[in-house]
Amino acid sequence: MALSGLIFIGYVLAHMYGNLKVFAGQDSFDEYAHHLREFGEPILPYEGFLWIMRVVLLLALVVHATAAYKLWARAAAARGQKYVVKKAAVATLSSRTMRWGGTALLLFVVFHLLHLTTHTINPGGDPESPYTRMVDSFAPENWWVSVVYLLAMAALAMHLRHGTWSAAQTLGLTNTPAQRHAWNLAGYALALVVAGGFALVPLAALFGIVD
Numbered sequence: 001m002a003l004s005g006l007i008f009i010g011y012v013l014a015h016m017y018g019n020l021k022v023f024a025g026q027d028s029f030d031e032y033a034h035h036l037r038e039f040g041e042p043i044l045p046y047e048g049f050l051w052i053m054r055v056v057l058l059l060a061l062v063v064h065a066t067a068a069y070k071l072w073a074r075a076a077a078a079r080g081q082k083y084v085v086k087k088a089a090v091a092t093l094s095s096r097t098m099r100w101g102g103t104a105l106l107l108f109v110v111f112h113l114l115h116l117t118t119h120t121i122n123p124g125g126d127p128e129s130p131y132t133r134m135v136d137s138f139a140p141e142n143w144w145v146s147v148v149y150l151l152a153m154a155a156l157a158m159h160l161r162h163g164t165w166s167a168a169q170t171l172g173l174t175n176t177p178a179q180r181h182a183w184n185l186a187g188y189a190l191a192l193v194v195a196g197g198f199a200l201v202p203l204a205a206l207f208g209i210v211d
C-alpha cells in the first residue's frame, strides 16, 4: 500500500503543479498539455510518455486496491464476530475514512476521466484548447461540477493526511515522538499543498478569476 501510495503522491504533486499553469494563461496551459504528448520524442512515439504513465498508474491502482481489500478482509476475519456494542475508536474511525474515502476517490477518478479525458460529461469548450474545455466546465453555470471536484479534494486531503502517516508507520519511521510529530506535520502539509493547489483551479474559474 505504501509504495503504490508513493507513486500516487508523486503523480498528484506533478499533476497539481501542471494544473497551476492555468494561471499563466490559455497559451501556456495549452502548450503544456500539448508538450505532455510530445514528451520524450523521438525516442518515444507521440503520446508514449502519457501511455507509460497510464500503465504505471493503472498497475499502482490494482496493487493499492488489492492491498486495501486484503487488509479490510483480514481486519474483519481477526474480529471474528461483530461487536455487541460498537464504539468508534480513533483507529477504526480513520481506517473507515480511508476505506470509504478511497472508494469515493476511485469514483471521482472515473468521473474525472469521463469529464476531462473523454469529455463525455459536460462536453464543451474549444476541442483544440484543453484550457477552454477545463475553464468552461468549471464556469458558474456549471457550479455543480466544481462542487463535485471540491468535495473530492476534501476526500483527497483526508486520504493523503492519513495515508502519509500510515506509510511512515509501515516503513518503520515513527519510532520516536519527534519522528511522529514530523510525519504528522508532513501529512498535513502534503494534504494542504496538493488538495489546496488542485482546488484553486475550479475556485478560480467559478469566481471568474480565470475565464
Ligand code: HEM
Pocket: 012, 015, 019, 033, 036, 050, 054, 057, 109, 112, 113, 116, 117, 130, 134, 149, 156, 198, 199, 201, 202
Ligand atoms: C481540481 C482538480 C483537478 C483538475 C482541475 C484536473 C484536471 C485535469 C485535466 C485538464 C486533465 C486532462 C489533461 C490532458 O488530457 O491534457 C486531467 C487528466 C487526468 N487527471 Fe486530473 N485534475 C484534477 C485532479 C485529479 C486528481 C485528484 C487525480 C487523481 C487522484 C487526477 C487524475 C487524472 C488522470 C489519471 C488523468 C488522465 C491522464 C491521461 O491518461 O490522459 N486528477 N486532469
